[in-house]
Amino acid sequence: MTGPKIIFFILAASIVVFSILSITSRKILRAAIYLLFVLVAMAGLYYMMNFPFLAAVQLILYAGGIVVLIIFSILLTSQINSRLDPPKRGHLLSGLITAVGGIALSAVTILGFAFKPSTEPAIGTDMRTIGLQLMGTGANGYALPFEVISILLLAALVGSIFIALKNRS
Amino acid sequence: MYDFSPLIDSLSAWLNQTFSPFWAGFISMVLLGVALLAFYAVLGLYLVYAERKICARMQNRLGPNRVGPGGLFQTIADLIKLLMKELIYIRNADNLLFNIAPFIVIVASIMAIGSIPFAKGLQAIDLNIGVLYILAISSMGVIGVLIAGWASNSKYSVIGAMRSGAQVISYELSVGLALLCIIAYAGSMQLSEIIASQQDGWWIFKGHIPAWIAFVIYLIAGTAETNRGPFDLAEAESELTAGFHTEYSGIKFAFFFLAEYMNMFIIAAIATTLFLGGWLPFHIWHFDAFNRIMDYIPPVIWFFAKTAFVIYLMMWFKWTFPRLRIDQLLALEWKYLLPINLMNLIVIAFLILMQWHF
Numbered sequence: 001m002t003g004p005k006i007i008f009f010i011l012a013a014s015i016v017v018f019s020i021l022s023i024t025s026r027k028i029l030r031a032a033i034y035l036l037f038v039l040v041a042m043a044g045l046y047y048m049m050n051f052p053f054l055a056a057v058q059l060i061l062y063a064g065g066i067v068v069l070i071i072f073s074i075l076l077t078s079q080i081n082s083r084l085d086p087p088k089r090g091h092l093l094s095g096l097i098t099a100v101g102g103i104a105l106s107a108v109t110i111l112g113f114a115f116k117p118s119t120e121p122a123i124g125t126d127m128r129t130i131g132l133q134l135m136g137t138g139a140n141g142y143a144l145p146f147e148v149i150s151i152l153l154l155a156a157l158v159g160s161i162f163i164a165l166k167n168r169s
Numbered sequence: 170m171y172d173f174s175p176l177i178d179s180l181s182a183w184l185n186q187t188f189s190p191f192w193a194g195f196i197s198m199v200l201l202g203v204a205l206l207a208f209y210a211v212l213g214l215y216l217v218y219a220e221r222k223i224c225a226r227m228q229n230r231l232g233p234n235r236v237g238p239g240g241l242f243q244t245i246a247d248l249i250k251l252l253m254k255e256l257i258y259i260r261n262a263d264n265l266l267f268n269i270a271p272f273i274v275i276v277a278s279i280m281a282i283g284s285i286p287f288a289k290g291l292q293a294i295d296l297n298i299g300v301l302y303i304l305a306i307s308s309m310g311v312i313g314v315l316i317a318g319w320a321s322n323s324k325y326s327v328i329g330a331m332r333s334g335a336q337v338i339s340y341e342l343s344v345g346l347a348l349l350c351i352i353a354y355a356g357s358m359q360l361s362e363i364i365a366s367q368q369d370g371w372w373i374f375k376g377h378i379p380a381w382i383a384f385v386i387y388l389i390a391g392t393a394e395t396n397r398g399p400f401d402l403a404e405a406e407s408e409l410t411a412g413f414h415t416e417y418s419g420i421k422f423a424f425f426f427l428a429e430y431m432n433m434f435i436i437a438a439i440a441t442t443l444f445l446g447g448w449l450p451f452h453i454w455h456f457d458a459f460n461r462i463m464d465y466i467p468p469v470i471w472f473f474a475k476t477a478f479v480i481y482l483m484m485w486f487k488w489t490f491p492r493l494r495i496d497q498l499l500a501l502e503w504k505y506l507l508p509i510n511l512m513n514l515i516v517i518a519f520l521i522l523m524q525w526h527f
Contacts, residue, residue: 003194029319033266036312052296056305064308064341071315072334080263080322126297127358 008048011041026083029074036067053125171467174290201283201293209279209431214244216430219477220484227488254419259321262416266320271417271424273313278431281306285438286360288448288468299360300348303439304341307394310432311337314396314413317425321416329412332402332495336393339502340400343390346510350383350517351376351443364447370454371446377525379517384444386506386513388482391436393498395429398487402495437479441472445479448472 015038022034039062046055087095137143184193218233218241225232233240259267281303286292296302311334318330352358354376355366366372373380393400404412414425441447448468452460493501 003191027263029263029266029316033269033312033316040309052302053298056298056301059305060301060308063312064305068308068312068315068334068338071312071319072331072338075315075319075327075331075334080261080319127352128356 004048008045011044011048014038015041015045026086028078028082028084029071032067032070032074035070036063039063039067050122051125053127053130171469172289177290205279205282205293209282210427212434213427213430214248216434216480217247217426218244219480220430223481223484224488227485248423251423252420256421257416257418259416262322263320266316267416268421270313270317270320271421271428273316274310274428275313275424277306277310277313278428278435281435282431284360285435286364286442286447287472291469292361295359295361297357297359300352300358300363300439300443303435304345304348307432307435308337308341310428313428317417318413321413323416325409325411325415326413329404329409329415333396333404333413335495336396336400336402336498339499340390340393343386343502343506343510344394346507346514347383347387347390348439348443350379350510350514353514353517353521354380355443360442360447363443364449367446367449370452371444371449373444376517377520379513379520380444382509382513383517384440386510387440387444388479390502390506391440392433392483392486393502395432395436397429397433397483399490399492400498401487401492402498433480433483434476437476437483438472440479441475445475 018034018037018041022031022038025031025034039058043055043058043063046052046058133140134142134146181193181197184196187193188196221243222232222240233243236242236246258264283293284296284299284302286295314333314337315330318326318328318333321327351363351372354372355363357363357366367375369375373384376383396402396404402412404414409415414422417425448471450460450463450466450468450471452463
Protein backbone atom coordinates (compact mmCIF):
# COMPACT_ATOMS: atom_id res chain seq x y z
CA MET A 1 0.00 0.00 0.00
CA THR A 2 1.45 3.31 -1.02
CA GLY A 3 1.36 6.54 0.92
CA PRO A 4 -1.22 8.36 -1.22
CA LYS A 5 -3.50 5.31 -1.05
CA ILE A 6 -3.41 5.33 2.74
CA ILE A 7 -4.20 9.03 2.79
CA PHE A 8 -7.02 8.45 0.30
CA PHE A 9 -8.58 5.76 2.48
CA ILE A 10 -8.27 7.91 5.59
CA LEU A 11 -10.01 10.79 3.77
CA ALA A 12 -12.67 8.54 2.24
CA ALA A 13 -13.40 6.84 5.55
CA SER A 14 -13.69 10.17 7.33
CA ILE A 15 -16.06 11.46 4.64
CA VAL A 16 -18.32 8.43 5.07
CA VAL A 17 -18.19 8.40 8.88
CA PHE A 18 -18.73 12.13 9.32
CA SER A 19 -21.50 12.26 6.72
CA ILE A 20 -23.40 9.59 8.65
CA LEU A 21 -22.69 11.32 11.96
CA SER A 22 -23.83 14.66 10.59
CA ILE A 23 -27.27 13.35 9.65
CA THR A 24 -27.74 11.20 12.74
CA SER A 25 -26.55 13.71 15.33
CA ARG A 26 -29.36 15.20 17.39
CA LYS A 27 -27.34 18.25 18.39
CA ILE A 28 -27.52 20.76 15.59
CA LEU A 29 -24.14 22.43 16.04
CA ARG A 30 -22.41 19.06 16.17
CA ALA A 31 -24.09 18.17 12.88
CA ALA A 32 -22.69 21.40 11.39
CA ILE A 33 -19.19 20.57 12.64
CA TYR A 34 -19.38 17.05 11.19
CA LEU A 35 -20.43 18.63 7.90
CA LEU A 36 -17.36 20.85 8.17
CA PHE A 37 -15.15 17.78 8.53
CA VAL A 38 -16.76 16.19 5.46
CA LEU A 39 -16.10 19.33 3.43
CA VAL A 40 -12.50 19.59 4.61
CA ALA A 41 -11.87 15.93 3.77
CA MET A 42 -13.29 16.57 0.29
CA ALA A 43 -10.88 19.47 -0.09
CA GLY A 44 -8.16 16.96 0.77
CA LEU A 45 -9.38 14.68 -2.04
CA TYR A 46 -9.29 17.55 -4.53
CA TYR A 47 -5.78 18.33 -3.38
CA MET A 48 -4.78 14.70 -3.95
CA MET A 49 -6.13 14.97 -7.50
CA ASN A 50 -3.48 17.64 -8.03
CA PHE A 51 -6.04 20.41 -8.20
CA PRO A 52 -5.11 22.70 -5.29
CA PHE A 53 -7.20 25.57 -6.70
CA LEU A 54 -10.44 23.63 -6.29
CA ALA A 55 -9.30 22.47 -2.84
CA ALA A 56 -8.70 26.06 -1.75
CA VAL A 57 -12.02 27.19 -3.21
CA GLN A 58 -13.76 24.33 -1.42
CA LEU A 59 -12.19 25.44 1.85
CA ILE A 60 -12.81 29.15 1.39
CA LEU A 61 -16.40 28.87 0.11
CA TYR A 62 -17.85 25.82 1.81
CA ALA A 63 -15.82 25.49 4.98
CA GLY A 64 -14.97 29.15 5.51
CA GLY A 65 -18.16 30.64 4.10
CA ILE A 66 -21.19 28.39 4.19
CA VAL A 67 -20.37 26.43 7.35
CA VAL A 68 -19.52 29.67 9.14
CA LEU A 69 -22.86 31.06 8.04
CA ILE A 70 -24.66 27.92 9.27
CA ILE A 71 -22.84 28.04 12.61
CA PHE A 72 -23.60 31.72 12.89
CA SER A 73 -27.31 31.20 12.42
CA ILE A 74 -27.26 28.30 14.89
CA LEU A 75 -25.56 30.59 17.39
CA LEU A 76 -28.34 33.12 16.93
CA THR A 77 -31.28 30.75 17.07
CA SER A 78 -30.61 27.71 19.21
CA GLN A 79 -29.56 26.86 22.73
CA ILE A 80 -26.94 24.43 23.88
CA ASN A 81 -29.38 22.08 25.57
CA SER A 82 -31.87 21.92 22.72
CA ARG A 83 -31.98 18.70 20.76
CA LEU A 84 -33.70 17.88 17.54
CA ASP A 85 -36.73 15.61 17.77
CA PRO A 86 -36.18 12.05 16.58
CA PRO A 87 -37.54 11.66 13.02
CA LYS A 88 -40.97 10.15 12.45
CA ARG A 89 -41.06 6.55 11.31
CA GLY A 90 -42.52 7.42 7.92
CA HIS A 91 -39.88 10.06 7.29
CA LEU A 92 -37.15 7.69 8.41
CA LEU A 93 -38.38 4.95 6.10
CA SER A 94 -38.76 7.17 3.06
CA GLY A 95 -35.35 8.75 3.78
CA LEU A 96 -33.73 5.32 4.01
CA ILE A 97 -35.34 4.19 0.76
CA THR A 98 -34.17 7.35 -1.02
CA ALA A 99 -30.65 6.97 0.36
CA VAL A 100 -30.35 3.30 -0.60
CA GLY A 101 -31.78 4.07 -4.03
CA GLY A 102 -29.30 6.91 -4.50
CA ILE A 103 -26.38 4.73 -3.42
CA ALA A 104 -27.50 1.93 -5.75
CA LEU A 105 -27.91 4.30 -8.69
CA SER A 106 -24.46 5.89 -8.21
CA ALA A 107 -22.83 2.51 -7.59
CA VAL A 108 -24.32 1.05 -10.79
CA THR A 109 -23.22 4.11 -12.79
CA ILE A 110 -19.71 4.19 -11.37
CA LEU A 111 -19.10 0.45 -11.62
CA GLY A 112 -20.43 0.39 -15.18
CA PHE A 113 -18.09 3.13 -16.33
CA ALA A 114 -14.74 2.01 -17.68
CA PHE A 115 -12.20 4.43 -16.25
CA LYS A 116 -9.58 4.67 -18.98
CA PRO A 117 -6.42 6.51 -17.99
CA SER A 118 -6.18 9.57 -20.21
CA THR A 119 -3.21 10.01 -22.49
CA GLU A 120 -3.81 13.73 -22.98
CA PRO A 121 -1.18 16.03 -21.46
CA ALA A 122 -2.29 17.56 -18.19
CA ILE A 123 -3.80 21.03 -18.49
CA GLY A 124 -2.16 23.51 -16.17
CA THR A 125 -4.48 24.71 -13.44
CA ASP A 126 -2.69 27.94 -12.73
CA MET A 127 -4.56 31.13 -12.02
CA ARG A 128 -4.00 32.59 -15.48
CA THR A 129 -5.68 29.68 -17.29
CA ILE A 130 -8.60 29.66 -14.90
CA GLY A 131 -9.06 33.42 -15.16
CA LEU A 132 -8.91 33.42 -18.95
CA GLN A 133 -11.42 30.58 -19.22
CA LEU A 134 -13.76 32.13 -16.69
CA MET A 135 -13.92 35.39 -18.61
CA GLY A 136 -13.48 33.87 -22.08
CA THR A 137 -16.18 34.22 -24.72
CA GLY A 138 -14.73 31.68 -27.15
CA ALA A 139 -14.61 27.89 -26.89
CA ASN A 140 -14.75 26.62 -23.28
CA GLY A 141 -15.35 30.18 -22.14
CA TYR A 142 -17.54 30.77 -19.14
CA ALA A 143 -18.30 34.47 -19.58
CA LEU A 144 -22.07 34.07 -19.94
CA PRO A 145 -22.64 31.78 -16.91
CA PHE A 146 -20.31 34.02 -14.93
CA GLU A 147 -22.37 37.13 -15.74
CA VAL A 148 -25.68 35.35 -15.17
CA ILE A 149 -24.52 34.22 -11.73
CA SER A 150 -23.33 37.71 -10.86
CA ILE A 151 -26.76 39.13 -11.77
CA LEU A 152 -28.36 36.46 -9.56
CA LEU A 153 -26.06 37.45 -6.71
CA LEU A 154 -26.85 41.12 -7.23
CA ALA A 155 -30.57 40.35 -7.08
CA ALA A 156 -30.01 38.41 -3.85
CA LEU A 157 -28.09 41.35 -2.39
CA VAL A 158 -30.81 43.85 -3.29
CA GLY A 159 -33.44 41.48 -1.91
CA SER A 160 -31.66 41.01 1.40
CA ILE A 161 -31.18 44.76 1.79
CA PHE A 162 -34.89 45.26 1.14
CA ILE A 163 -35.80 42.64 3.74
CA ALA A 164 -33.43 44.13 6.30
CA LEU A 165 -34.69 47.67 5.70
CA LYS A 166 -36.18 49.00 8.93
CA ASN A 167 -38.72 51.60 7.83
CA ARG A 168 -40.30 50.86 4.48
CA SER A 169 -42.06 54.16 4.08
CA MET B 170 24.36 32.61 -1.95
CA TYR B 171 22.37 31.50 1.08
CA ASP B 172 20.20 29.19 -1.03
CA PHE B 173 18.59 26.47 1.06
CA SER B 174 17.34 24.34 -1.82
CA PRO B 175 20.60 22.27 -2.28
CA LEU B 176 20.49 21.36 1.41
CA ILE B 177 16.81 20.35 1.25
CA ASP B 178 17.34 18.51 -2.05
CA SER B 179 20.30 16.52 -0.73
CA LEU B 180 18.36 15.65 2.42
CA SER B 181 15.39 14.37 0.42
CA ALA B 182 17.72 12.51 -1.99
CA TRP B 183 19.40 10.82 0.98
CA LEU B 184 16.04 9.88 2.44
CA ASN B 185 14.89 8.43 -0.88
CA GLN B 186 18.09 6.41 -1.27
CA THR B 187 18.08 4.99 2.23
CA PHE B 188 14.39 4.22 2.64
CA SER B 189 11.58 3.04 0.41
CA PRO B 190 9.52 5.88 -1.15
CA PHE B 191 6.73 5.34 1.39
CA TRP B 192 8.99 5.65 4.41
CA ALA B 193 10.97 8.49 2.83
CA GLY B 194 7.75 10.46 2.40
CA PHE B 195 6.62 9.53 5.88
CA ILE B 196 9.90 10.54 7.52
CA SER B 197 10.05 13.84 5.63
CA MET B 198 6.47 14.58 6.71
CA VAL B 199 7.35 13.85 10.35
CA LEU B 200 10.55 15.93 10.17
CA LEU B 201 8.68 18.83 8.63
CA GLY B 202 5.90 18.60 11.18
CA VAL B 203 8.33 18.54 14.10
CA ALA B 204 10.31 21.45 12.68
CA LEU B 205 7.18 23.55 12.13
CA LEU B 206 5.79 22.70 15.56
CA ALA B 207 9.04 23.58 17.31
CA PHE B 208 9.26 26.81 15.35
CA TYR B 209 5.63 27.56 16.17
CA ALA B 210 6.05 27.04 19.89
CA VAL B 211 9.30 28.96 20.27
CA LEU B 212 8.17 31.86 18.11
CA GLY B 213 4.81 32.02 19.90
CA LEU B 214 6.52 32.26 23.27
CA TYR B 215 8.81 35.04 22.16
CA LEU B 216 6.03 36.98 20.48
CA VAL B 217 4.24 37.01 23.83
CA TYR B 218 7.44 38.24 25.44
CA ALA B 219 7.84 40.93 22.77
CA GLU B 220 4.26 42.05 23.24
CA ARG B 221 4.73 42.38 26.99
CA LYS B 222 7.98 44.30 26.57
CA ILE B 223 6.54 46.66 23.93
CA CYS B 224 3.37 47.18 25.94
CA ALA B 225 5.50 48.00 28.97
CA ARG B 226 7.55 50.46 26.94
CA MET B 227 4.39 52.20 25.73
CA GLN B 228 3.10 52.44 29.28
CA ASN B 229 6.42 53.67 30.63
CA ARG B 230 7.31 50.64 32.75
CA LEU B 231 9.85 47.83 32.52
CA GLY B 232 7.78 44.75 31.76
CA PRO B 233 9.02 41.24 32.63
CA ASN B 234 12.54 41.55 34.03
CA ARG B 235 13.09 38.94 36.76
CA VAL B 236 13.26 35.51 35.12
CA GLY B 237 16.47 35.31 33.09
CA PRO B 238 18.36 38.26 31.61
CA GLY B 239 15.86 41.01 30.82
CA GLY B 240 12.99 38.65 31.62
CA LEU B 241 13.77 36.46 28.59
CA PHE B 242 12.59 33.25 30.27
CA GLN B 243 9.41 34.75 31.71
CA THR B 244 7.15 33.33 29.01
CA ILE B 245 8.74 29.88 29.34
CA ALA B 246 7.95 29.96 33.04
CA ASP B 247 4.41 31.03 32.14
CA LEU B 248 4.11 28.10 29.75
CA ILE B 249 5.20 25.65 32.44
CA LYS B 250 2.62 27.16 34.76
CA LEU B 251 -0.08 26.80 32.09
CA LEU B 252 0.88 23.18 31.42
CA MET B 253 0.47 22.32 35.10
CA LYS B 254 -2.87 24.04 35.53
CA GLU B 255 -6.02 22.03 35.94
CA LEU B 256 -8.21 21.62 32.88
CA ILE B 257 -11.59 22.63 34.20
CA TYR B 258 -14.42 20.34 33.20
CA ILE B 259 -17.73 22.14 32.61
CA ARG B 260 -20.83 20.15 33.43
CA ASN B 261 -23.31 21.80 31.08
CA ALA B 262 -20.98 22.39 28.15
CA ASP B 263 -20.95 20.45 24.91
CA ASN B 264 -17.73 18.66 25.76
CA LEU B 265 -16.85 17.30 22.34
CA LEU B 266 -17.03 20.70 20.68
CA PHE B 267 -15.52 22.39 23.73
CA ASN B 268 -12.46 20.18 23.40
CA ILE B 269 -11.93 20.32 19.64
CA ALA B 270 -12.34 24.09 19.33
CA PRO B 271 -8.75 24.97 20.40
CA PHE B 272 -7.40 22.38 18.00
CA ILE B 273 -9.29 23.80 15.02
CA VAL B 274 -7.86 27.23 15.79
CA ILE B 275 -4.31 26.00 16.17
CA VAL B 276 -4.36 23.60 13.20
CA ALA B 277 -5.52 26.44 10.95
CA SER B 278 -2.57 28.60 11.92
CA ILE B 279 0.01 25.79 11.74
CA MET B 280 -1.13 24.87 8.23
CA ALA B 281 -0.84 28.47 7.10
CA ILE B 282 2.75 28.64 8.37
CA GLY B 283 3.64 25.69 6.15
CA SER B 284 3.45 27.77 2.99
CA ILE B 285 5.36 30.85 4.13
CA PRO B 286 8.72 31.27 2.38
CA PHE B 287 11.34 32.06 5.03
CA ALA B 288 14.22 32.09 2.57
CA LYS B 289 15.04 30.74 -0.85
CA GLY B 290 14.16 27.04 -0.73
CA LEU B 291 13.03 27.26 2.88
CA GLN B 292 9.33 26.77 2.25
CA ALA B 293 7.39 23.63 3.12
CA ILE B 294 4.82 23.75 0.29
CA ASP B 295 5.04 26.11 -2.65
CA LEU B 296 1.55 25.86 -4.11
CA ASN B 297 0.71 27.71 -7.31
CA ILE B 298 -2.21 29.24 -5.43
CA GLY B 299 -0.18 30.13 -2.33
CA VAL B 300 -2.04 33.30 -1.36
CA LEU B 301 -5.46 31.73 -1.85
CA TYR B 302 -4.34 28.73 0.21
CA ILE B 303 -3.32 30.93 3.13
CA LEU B 304 -6.61 32.85 2.95
CA ALA B 305 -8.59 29.61 2.80
CA ILE B 306 -6.76 27.98 5.70
CA SER B 307 -6.83 31.03 7.93
CA SER B 308 -10.59 31.40 7.34
CA MET B 309 -10.98 28.08 9.18
CA GLY B 310 -9.73 29.57 12.43
CA VAL B 311 -12.93 31.52 13.02
CA ILE B 312 -14.91 28.28 13.16
CA GLY B 313 -12.87 27.27 16.20
CA VAL B 314 -13.64 30.61 17.83
CA LEU B 315 -17.37 30.32 17.07
CA ILE B 316 -17.78 26.81 18.42
CA ALA B 317 -15.61 27.59 21.43
CA GLY B 318 -18.00 30.37 22.32
CA TRP B 319 -21.11 28.29 21.77
CA ALA B 320 -19.91 25.09 23.41
CA SER B 321 -18.85 26.87 26.61
CA ASN B 322 -22.52 27.52 27.42
CA SER B 323 -21.78 30.95 28.81
CA LYS B 324 -23.26 34.31 27.86
CA TYR B 325 -19.89 36.05 27.73
CA SER B 326 -18.50 33.39 25.45
CA VAL B 327 -21.45 33.43 23.05
CA ILE B 328 -21.39 37.21 22.74
CA GLY B 329 -17.63 37.15 22.23
CA ALA B 330 -17.93 34.47 19.57
CA MET B 331 -20.69 36.36 17.74
CA ARG B 332 -18.68 39.54 17.69
CA SER B 333 -15.62 37.71 16.56
CA GLY B 334 -17.55 35.95 13.81
CA ALA B 335 -19.09 39.15 12.47
CA GLN B 336 -15.73 40.85 12.57
CA VAL B 337 -13.68 38.13 10.92
CA ILE B 338 -16.21 37.49 8.15
CA SER B 339 -16.34 41.18 7.23
CA TYR B 340 -12.63 41.88 7.45
CA GLU B 341 -11.72 38.79 5.45
CA LEU B 342 -13.05 40.66 2.42
CA SER B 343 -10.67 43.54 2.89
CA VAL B 344 -7.72 41.25 3.48
CA GLY B 345 -8.51 39.36 0.30
CA LEU B 346 -9.01 42.47 -1.81
CA ALA B 347 -5.85 44.15 -0.52
CA LEU B 348 -3.86 41.04 -1.37
CA LEU B 349 -5.58 40.90 -4.75
CA CYS B 350 -3.99 44.27 -5.57
CA ILE B 351 -0.51 42.79 -5.25
CA ILE B 352 -1.56 39.58 -7.01
CA ALA B 353 -2.68 41.77 -9.93
CA TYR B 354 0.69 43.51 -9.96
CA ALA B 355 2.71 40.33 -9.68
CA GLY B 356 0.48 38.31 -12.03
CA SER B 357 0.75 35.20 -9.88
CA MET B 358 -0.55 33.71 -6.67
CA GLN B 359 2.52 31.57 -6.07
CA LEU B 360 4.45 33.04 -3.17
CA SER B 361 7.86 32.22 -4.62
CA GLU B 362 6.92 33.90 -7.90
CA ILE B 363 5.59 36.97 -6.12
CA ILE B 364 8.94 37.27 -4.38
CA ALA B 365 10.78 36.75 -7.67
CA SER B 366 8.74 39.58 -9.22
CA GLN B 367 10.14 41.91 -6.53
CA GLN B 368 13.76 41.27 -7.48
CA ASP B 369 14.05 44.80 -8.89
CA GLY B 370 12.07 46.55 -6.19
CA TRP B 371 9.48 45.75 -3.55
CA TRP B 372 5.86 46.19 -4.57
CA ILE B 373 5.34 48.87 -1.96
CA PHE B 374 7.89 50.99 -3.88
CA LYS B 375 7.08 49.79 -7.40
CA GLY B 376 3.32 49.92 -6.99
CA HIS B 377 2.92 53.70 -6.64
CA ILE B 378 0.35 55.07 -4.17
CA PRO B 379 -2.25 52.27 -4.67
CA ALA B 380 0.22 49.77 -3.19
CA TRP B 381 0.58 51.98 -0.10
CA ILE B 382 -3.20 52.19 0.24
CA ALA B 383 -3.45 48.42 -0.12
CA PHE B 384 -0.72 47.97 2.51
CA VAL B 385 -2.45 50.20 5.04
CA ILE B 386 -5.82 48.54 4.42
CA TYR B 387 -4.18 45.13 4.73
CA LEU B 388 -2.63 46.08 8.06
CA ILE B 389 -5.95 47.36 9.44
CA ALA B 390 -7.95 44.40 8.18
CA GLY B 391 -5.27 41.90 9.16
CA THR B 392 -5.21 43.22 12.72
CA ALA B 393 -8.99 42.98 12.83
CA GLU B 394 -8.89 39.44 11.49
CA THR B 395 -6.61 38.31 14.29
CA ASN B 396 -8.99 39.83 16.87
CA ARG B 397 -6.29 42.10 18.22
CA GLY B 398 -6.65 45.56 19.66
CA PRO B 399 -8.04 48.08 18.78
CA PHE B 400 -10.39 45.49 17.27
CA ASP B 401 -10.38 43.05 20.22
CA LEU B 402 -14.12 43.25 20.83
CA ALA B 403 -14.31 39.48 20.89
CA GLU B 404 -12.40 39.40 24.15
CA ALA B 405 -13.05 42.86 25.51
CA GLU B 406 -11.95 42.36 29.12
CA SER B 407 -14.01 45.17 30.57
CA GLU B 408 -17.31 43.89 29.11
CA LEU B 409 -16.94 40.17 28.45
CA THR B 410 -14.25 39.06 30.96
CA ALA B 411 -12.36 37.20 28.23
CA GLY B 412 -14.86 36.72 25.42
CA PHE B 413 -14.97 33.37 23.67
CA HIS B 414 -12.28 31.75 25.82
CA THR B 415 -13.70 32.76 29.21
CA GLU B 416 -14.37 29.16 30.22
CA TYR B 417 -11.08 27.72 29.03
CA SER B 418 -8.22 26.99 31.37
CA GLY B 419 -4.72 25.59 31.32
CA ILE B 420 -3.28 24.40 28.04
CA LYS B 421 -6.51 24.81 26.08
CA PHE B 422 -6.50 28.49 26.91
CA ALA B 423 -2.82 28.57 25.95
CA PHE B 424 -3.75 27.18 22.52
CA PHE B 425 -6.06 30.10 21.83
CA PHE B 426 -3.49 32.50 23.16
CA LEU B 427 -0.68 31.03 21.08
CA ALA B 428 -2.84 30.87 17.96
CA GLU B 429 -3.65 34.56 18.29
CA TYR B 430 0.03 35.46 18.33
CA MET B 431 0.86 33.11 15.50
CA ASN B 432 -1.98 34.53 13.42
CA MET B 433 -0.40 37.91 13.96
CA PHE B 434 2.90 36.46 12.76
CA ILE B 435 1.20 34.99 9.68
CA ILE B 436 -0.44 38.32 8.84
CA ALA B 437 2.92 40.05 9.21
CA ALA B 438 4.71 37.38 7.20
CA ILE B 439 2.24 37.72 4.32
CA ALA B 440 2.60 41.50 4.42
CA THR B 441 6.36 40.98 4.24
CA THR B 442 6.11 38.53 1.37
CA LEU B 443 3.68 40.49 -0.76
CA PHE B 444 4.49 44.10 -0.03
CA LEU B 445 7.99 44.19 1.39
CA GLY B 446 9.84 41.77 -0.87
CA GLY B 447 9.86 38.68 1.36
CA TRP B 448 13.41 37.51 2.04
CA LEU B 449 14.92 39.77 -0.62
CA PRO B 450 17.46 42.31 0.65
CA PHE B 451 16.88 46.04 0.52
CA HIS B 452 18.34 47.49 -2.66
CA ILE B 453 18.65 51.04 -3.88
CA TRP B 454 18.64 51.48 -7.62
CA HIS B 455 22.09 52.23 -9.12
CA PHE B 456 23.82 52.09 -5.77
CA ASP B 457 25.86 48.93 -6.34
CA ALA B 458 28.26 49.11 -3.40
CA PHE B 459 25.39 49.44 -0.95
CA ASN B 460 23.43 46.67 -2.67
CA ARG B 461 26.46 44.34 -2.50
CA ILE B 462 26.73 44.86 1.27
CA MET B 463 23.00 44.24 1.70
CA ASP B 464 23.34 40.97 -0.23
CA TYR B 465 25.69 39.64 2.48
CA ILE B 466 22.95 39.70 5.10
CA PRO B 467 21.24 36.27 4.97
CA PRO B 468 17.66 36.22 3.61
CA VAL B 469 16.33 34.60 6.78
CA ILE B 470 17.44 37.65 8.73
CA TRP B 471 15.85 39.96 6.16
CA PHE B 472 12.59 38.04 6.37
CA PHE B 473 12.45 38.09 10.15
CA ALA B 474 13.55 41.70 10.40
CA LYS B 475 10.77 42.85 8.06
CA THR B 476 8.22 40.62 9.78
CA ALA B 477 9.31 41.94 13.17
CA PHE B 478 8.85 45.48 11.86
CA VAL B 479 5.27 44.75 10.76
CA ILE B 480 4.56 42.98 14.07
CA TYR B 481 5.92 46.01 15.90
CA LEU B 482 3.54 48.25 13.94
CA MET B 483 0.61 46.02 14.92
CA MET B 484 1.61 46.00 18.59
CA TRP B 485 2.15 49.74 18.49
CA PHE B 486 -1.38 50.46 17.47
CA LYS B 487 -2.79 47.86 19.78
CA TRP B 488 -1.38 49.74 22.74
CA THR B 489 -2.06 53.28 21.55
CA PHE B 490 -5.60 53.21 20.17
CA PRO B 491 -8.79 52.82 22.22
CA ARG B 492 -11.09 49.87 21.44
CA LEU B 493 -13.78 50.42 18.80
CA ARG B 494 -17.48 49.80 19.32
CA ILE B 495 -19.06 47.01 17.26
CA ASP B 496 -21.06 49.41 15.06
CA GLN B 497 -17.97 51.55 14.44
CA LEU B 498 -16.05 48.41 13.61
CA LEU B 499 -18.53 47.20 11.01
CA ALA B 500 -19.05 50.72 9.61
CA LEU B 501 -15.29 51.08 9.16
CA GLU B 502 -15.18 47.90 7.12
CA TRP B 503 -18.33 48.18 5.02
CA LYS B 504 -18.55 51.95 4.54
CA TYR B 505 -14.89 52.91 4.24
CA LEU B 506 -12.38 50.10 3.70
CA LEU B 507 -14.38 48.06 1.20
CA PRO B 508 -15.25 50.94 -1.21
CA ILE B 509 -11.70 52.34 -0.97
CA ASN B 510 -10.36 48.87 -1.65
CA LEU B 511 -12.56 48.32 -4.71
CA MET B 512 -11.63 51.72 -6.17
CA ASN B 513 -8.00 50.97 -5.43
CA LEU B 514 -8.21 47.69 -7.30
CA ILE B 515 -9.72 49.43 -10.33
CA VAL B 516 -6.93 52.03 -10.26
CA ILE B 517 -4.36 49.27 -10.10
CA ALA B 518 -5.99 47.43 -13.00
CA PHE B 519 -5.81 50.67 -14.99
CA LEU B 520 -2.14 51.18 -14.05
CA ILE B 521 -1.30 47.65 -15.18
CA LEU B 522 -3.29 48.09 -18.39
CA MET B 523 -1.36 51.25 -19.24
CA GLN B 524 1.88 49.62 -18.00
CA TRP B 525 2.65 52.60 -15.82
CA HIS B 526 4.06 50.51 -13.00
CA PHE B 527 7.74 49.65 -12.95
